[in-house]
Amino acid sequence: MGDHNELPDLIRRVKEGDPIAFELLLSAYRSAALSWAQAIVRDAFLAEDVVQEAFLKVKDNINNLKDEEKFGAWFRVMVRRIAMNSIRGAANRSEYVTEDIPETGWEAFSGGEAFSPEASQEREEDEDLIRSSMRPLSEQAREVLSANAFEDATTEELAARFGMKPSNIYNLLSRARVKVNEERFRKEIERYLEVRKKSGYTAARMLPVPVFSRPYAFLSVMIGEALRTVGEEHISHTELMGISGDAFRLNVATSCHSHGISTFDWSYTAYRILERLGIRGTCFGRPQRKTLTPEQQVHILSILHGSIDQGVPAIIWNMQSNEFGFIYGYDDSDQKILYLGHSGVERIVRYDQLGRKTDQPPLFVLGIRGKVAPSQTVDATLRAIIDHARGKEPPLAGYAFGLDGYRLWLEAVEDGSLDLQGHAYQVAILAEARQHAAKYLLELSNNSNNVWRKQRFAEAAACYMQVSESFTRLYPSFPFGYGGSHAGRMSKIRDELRFAWDAEKEGIHIIAAIVE
Structure with missing residues (x-):
């Protein structure tokens, strides 16, 4: 917390059920919780799961905390226990022991499973809820x-x-x-x-209808559009694409399915983008989530409400399958929200339908509270770009990330399973993304006072411009919308993908040399 004296009041508001207070608490303790979890599980991605589960448990158990001043120690024990359970395999069975967490320091943790009157009361309350x-x-x-x-x-x-x-x-x-x-x-x-x-809180609010200024919606573009609604216009599109890493991102699904370009761990990636841009916000949603509980649905609502109450439209993914959009209004009396998709389609959606359509992928929502700090250093951004290129992010079955995406893409070409529509979508988006990658690196070169770094940035920019040009040549290289045979075109696709792969590997090698 920025001011420790604010904590007791914030905890009391959370106990009263104030959703905005909970979002503030989550934002204040998220970084610390990640470090506590990672110290035990030794895995950044598993630590994300632990922290997400811990915050949900906070909402369920916060009334058991008698002394608000001891929240930090109480929460640390909760994170440690969930982390310990996760590495024992209990995470898969939802056997998290949090109800009997003491209000003393984390040193009191002994791993014991003592009987808890509070836990017994909770079970009775759960049964009452079922009966009602x-x-x-x-x-x-x-x-x-x-x-x-x-x-x-x-x-x-x-x-x-x-x-x-x-x-x-x-x-x-x-x-x-x-x-x-x-x-x-x-x-x-x-x-x-x-x-x-x-x-x-106000019962209804509608912001001005959002405007989409780009033909393809990246997460960074959506963040930029949202920031512009509150007067944050000094970050250029190329800077957003570069600092966020979207300009360098590559996700490929088996057979190069069209969902591959936008299927990755959205929450993990979004929090890191916000950190690099110096933006405070809260998000929820992961591609592997198959079901949604009532508590999670309310959490989504609280993110949407919180963002709109701050005057910023909330970002949402998969309200329409494989589409970014904005939630820009709500009405609690009618229990409806206003949605505008990147396709230009406006919809009114009931609260109780959020994230519950079984025929659509999981929802991802991101609520932005505004710019709170300068963007991180150039080298921090470059390290994040390198990590993605090396596949260092939460794995998903059937998907490859970073440079390894080229391997999966080429395998689809070789075995004849290439989804041509997915291929079209992928190359069109990547042609634009890599063009911004080249422009971002060239800007770094122009702004550098170090002669050696200036030259390396320029060399890396040239590599990414080659990648962009290769994808541009790839776009019409198959019968998407033209009909007829694609005989002979697969060899060109294969050659261009290999060329792009080699050029991007060289670009990453140069970037790594700059920071490592």
Whole structure:
């Protein structure tokens, strides 16, 4: 925290359910939590998972903390326990022991699993929530679902008890669970909105309709557009692309599917982009997330509300599949938000539908609070570019990152599995991205007072301009929109990809020489 005296008041506001206070707490302790987690798990990506889980646990357990001044030590123990559980494999079973965390320093951690009255009370509250969510069901459905949930009765046992066919029991349980789940989401949203109302937050707000100024939406472009709405216009598009690393990013899916260009660990990447740009913000969402809990949905809502309340539209990915967009307005009374996608399509979306469509990829949301510090040093940016090129980011099955993306791309060409539409999308975006990479490196060369660095930057810029030109030549090299045979074009695709790969490897080699 910037001022330690602010902490008790902030904790009290979090206890009262103030969503903005929680976002401030998350922002204040995120860096420290990452260092605590990484000291145990020894893996930056796993540490991200630990910290994300720890903050969700904070919301669930904050009322157990009696002394607000001891939050730091209490939270550190929580992070350590979740980290220890994760390396023991308990993370996959959600067996996080946080309810009995003491309010003393982290040295008190002994790894014991003591009985906790608070944990017992929480389980009772969870059961009460389930029972209250069953109220819309018929009496028979409530009895069957209760027996199944609280007595672990099997389908066969339930069929015998209620004189029904097992198939009918199965259908009844299936429908009842859907209704109960809908009720849980509804209740959680109502509780969240009630807290907002009591805390004095506005019930509705609509910002000016956002403007998209670029033909392709990178995360850095979206951040730049959002910053411009609050008067932060001094960062050029090329600077944003360079400092964020978008100009140097390469994600490739198996067969070069079109989703590959934008499928990576969004939260991990976004936080690092914000750090390098000196921007404060909060985000949620990862591509491997398959389900969404009511608590997580409310967390998404709090990010959207918090950003719009600051006068900045929130960034969202996958509201429409494989598309960036903005949330720029909300109305709590109607429980609806206003969305504008990069395609230009405006939509009104209900709160309870956020992130819950099973036929679409997971949501990613990013709320920006504004510029709070200067951008990081050039060398810090270059190290991040090198790390990405070497594939140092959270892995995803079926995807390759950095220079290794060329390998997966070429494999699709060689085995005949290349998705031509995905290939078209990839080369069009990369032609622009690498052009900005070259321009960014050339600007660094022009601004450098060191003769040796000036020359190296210029050499790296030349490499990336070659990459951009190679992708530009690749764009019309297959029958996308033209029809007919693509015989002979695959060899050209292969040659150009190899040329681009070699040029980019040389560019990264030069950049690494500058900072290493």
